[in-house]
Amino acid sequence: MNQETNWNAEVTKVYHTNYVRNSRAIAAVWAIFSMCYVILNVVAFVQPYWFGDTNESPGVGYFGLYEFCERTMTGAEYTCRGDFLDFSTILNNYFRGASFLVGISALLFIFSCICMLMFLFLRPNIVFNICGSLQVVAGVCIGVGCIIYPRGFDDVDVRRICGQNAVGYNMAHCEIKWGYILAIVLIFDAFILSILAFVLSTRQAKSLQNQGEKKVLRDSLTADWTGFQ
Template sequence: MVASVAQVEFIESSQMHTSNYLRSSKAVGVLWGVFTFCFAIIDVVVFIQPQWIGDTVESKGTGYFGLWKHCSLVKSAVGQEIICKGQLEDFNTILNPAFRAATVFVGLSVVIIVLCLCAMLFFFFFSPSTVFHICGWLQFFSGAFLIVGVLAFPGGWSDPSVQEVCGPSARHFYPGQCGLRWAYILAMIGVADVLVLAALAFTLAVRHVKLLSLQPYPIIYKGEMNQGYVNDGQRS
């Protein structure tokens, strides 16, 4: 009888631990989903915005450059105004191969993170561990492509159009008289963000597997344990 009471207390303690473990995992999972959505917004913004590098007070000209769009100050009939050029539909309008490569890789990063958001719907149909593994790999590849885009972009800073704004000293991986703008910095932050999210997704997937391993015990209803389990335990 003493052994049975101890066994019941052990099972109740294990189930309480499992329940707390599950609640904490769900809370972390919700935060992971929210921050994944935030990263998707960041990824889209840095892809669209042309504020990757731009003029400073020391610059030769006035303008700024993004992945596929570049803007500069030109004279017009009404005076001077900022005119933006470059179309995503026509890669020939993108200034140089480095900018085109960066556009492709960051674009792939955007597509993959959108697929990750869509994959979250699988939580309604598959086990959380499987979905976290899928999303973790998607986030990893999204981050990898974003890293390539961030590293490829400075390879186009020697372009004549860039030098018109940033001065003749602008060259590969050196912006000359220009400076980094907020979109480029945001892209770097996004790289760190998505890689942390990918690591967290894999961690949550493993935790859910461990959670299943913690549930071999019978469920206690209203303080009463399955009698057959008690009898088996006593016989053992």
């Protein structure tokens, strides 16, 4: 009985060690990708390349969330205007709303990365739940921002660049640029990272539960063996 008990204990120990090692590796990947997400979110937020002119456009220029750049003369430099800190300089309310939501998304992911420091003080499953919740809200914010942004195409400045047929969700002779595509990709990334955080939280909770069960079983076997002797 003693040999069987020791064998079961060793097998359980190896299984638990592999389980913890795999969970930590996945958690490290999740943390790295969350930090990369912050960088990409900030890039999408500040770059004025969400949509812009084509060869068929009557004007030359490109638009971001809050910044608008236009070239009025051939060979001249682009003139840009729009400041996120001054909402009155943003072209219309839809662009303002999208700027606010995408900015909030970036801040929430920054907070989620800062919350990783709580691994030093709290149980891992609690931290994963907090970070996952922040990332879900961030995904919703950037998603809603990307949805309402094209509604702002019905604007005088947009029509000057893209053509008079430009209306909400129809940019006429302009085209989507890489900034908007990046923002759409980030919507899915945010939800994937949040789901991974919740899965890691479940694994951590299960690991803690298994540790408790193994301790109870070990104490019970020890008591039985002592009584048998």
